[in-house]
Amino acid sequence: MRTFLSRSIVGAALWLATFTPTLAQILPTTPAASDTTHKYENPAGIALPKTPVPWYKGKLVKATIVPALMITYGATCINGNGLYSSYQANRDIHKLFPTFRTRLDDILIIAPYLELGGVLLAGVESRDDNLNIGLVVLKSELIMLSSTFIVKSLTKIRRPDNSDMLSFPSGHTAQAFLAASIVHNEFRHKSQWYGVGAYAIATSVAALRMINSKHWQSDVVAGAGFGILSAHLGYLTHRNRWGRKPIIPTGMNIMPTWQQGAPGLGMTWKL
Template sequence: MGAALWLATFTPTLAQVTPTVPAATDTTHKFENPSGISSPVARAPWYKSKLVRATIVPAVLITYGATCINGNGFYSSYQANKDIHKLFPTFRTHLDDVLIIAPYLELGGVLLAGVESKNDKINIGLVVLKSELIMLSSTFIVKSLTKIRRPDNSDMLSFPSGHTAQAFLAASIVHNEFRDKSQWYGIGAYAIATSVAGLRMINSKHWQSDVVAGAGFGILSAHLGYLTHRNRWGRKPLMPTGMNIMPTWQQGAPGLGMTWKL
């Protein structure tokens, strides 16, 4: 009776224990990626490269500006000039000569306010210098080659607008440095640059084609300044991270010893 009771008690437990059968190894794809050999990294399509993304918008602006010079294009510069002076027949201002540096003033003000920029101040200065050289040289060459007369007949250096290129260059730098903090910094800077373009046309200093292409030249110059920069300057100098000063006793004379590590 006792043996029967013992078997009745432990038989369910023994029945629940089943041997584990190892899973079959999948050898279907064993030669597709040999152990220790990483898969080759797929290259991004050419139209997704940094250069294409940096030049597509400026290229569209410059192309549109070139196609509507004088009486050309769907909405020519002559038509735009006529419509502008219907709205502003006598309005004249020198505000455009001041606003071209306003985006840089915004840049300096935001930095002084303590907002962290994408690059340090030295590298921002180097990018600005490089971008300015690209913009000034390219616009001067194109002005000299095209020889388009200004609306006020003052000279033959109308295309593209240097004021507009300058304003949009500075606005692009503001946008690039602070877009990770807030898009409004860039929106404000581009609004100022657009105002400069509008005032240049109102003041009869430039045609529509000039300011649209000028915006393209300014943005392109800033983008090229960043693409060709490698942040080799402005690195923080090595400073002691730990310093200890302790008394010493050498050859019967007291002194102080100092140790530090970088």
Template sequence: MKAVFSRWALVAALATAPLAQTVAQVAPVPVDTTRKFENPGGVPAVVKQPWYKGKLVKATIVPAVLIGYGAYTAGGGGFYTNQEARRDIQRLFPTYRTRLDDILILAPYVELGVVALAGVESRNDRLNVGLVVLKSELFMLGTVFAVKNITRNPRPDGSDNQSFPSGHTAQAFLAASIVHTEFRDKSQWYGVGAYTIATSVAALRMINNKHWQSDVVAGAGFGILAAHVGYLTHRNRWGRKPGLPKGMSLTPTWQPGGGMGMGMVWNLQ
């Protein structure tokens, strides 16, 4: 009897030996928690773009070229001077005068409203578009009239010394830039139409003998710059539904004998 028991014990030991060895082999390795904050998901690091590819550079390069060229030609420079441009315009339109430029300066805004009422979705909602327009207008008016009073360039017709830059042109190109920005994702033709109107305003200011070539070129730059400043300084903070800060949540709580309450959890990670 003792021999039979010993034989069964030996068989049981041999049967469980591979299982014990297998369990020992797959035993979990302790997790190294000392490096858990060192990019655990393997997300690639954010590569910082060069300064010349930033939004500020892209937004100011075209206005800077226009304003710079306008300032350069205002002093008598350029391959096509102010006097040459005025001579050619007076030759083509010796007696033509119109008040159409006073009306067309707001035509791009009319286009903005008509397209929006037609059901075309703009980039921003109406409230935020209005705020961008307000900020851009204030910036444009402030810069244009400040430069006018600093430079005090006489107009071609000699009526006053508020020639540089053209306020009409700045206004028209500001409105055209906003139309282009709001609807360029739908169709580029909205912007083409608005900029065509703005260019017509610039041409009419020279035909009416109210501005030099340099005035309208710089005015276009100031208008585009003002629109870009309006968008760069805007983050759509108005018109949003109220909500909790990111990472914060509120949960109803109840404790025996303590009644109901509200618990707040704020995840700082």
């Protein structure tokens, strides 16, 4: 009897194991996650169409919109023109500073460049290397000096102190704001305060030029625009590859030569 019961239990267990669905068969299975790692790859190498950037979002517009507005405002308030003309501004300034005169504006025009050099000597990492900074400064200075000289010669606005007819725009202000823009562009990734300090110096130059009766309000506002615009154009037209080593020939060999009784140097290289 015991043998019969044991065989019956074993047989029932085998039958249940054979015909009873498993838990995996009862519960719905979750599909495997699709592989999205390579979803945006283009294995065929087909050139995908680029979405054109609207003209008003281009680098040139962003770089020129603010200085263009400053130059335009300066041009509209020459002499007695505009809502707050240069004559009105000159009158109000000399009510506040009737006798104050200083030569500090002749010194402060280079102060932003002194700040640039001091920050670099302090070890603060600039956006570009020293060579590229020098090239941008040189190009920007050429743009600023040529443009302000041409406009001064064409407009022939008399200075407030009647010293000459080269008032518009202010060259001192253009120089100070150009240097301040270089400082701002090179160190804004580290701190905005470098640019704030440089622009504060440039604004002081503009104010002192008016207090010293060397320039009208229109001159300094337009001069600031010319300086900023020159710096931006210097960066936009610079073709060097930022942050990369220059392309130089490798495998260069220099050796002394002797040709027709004259010594010299021969150079060969393999790119």
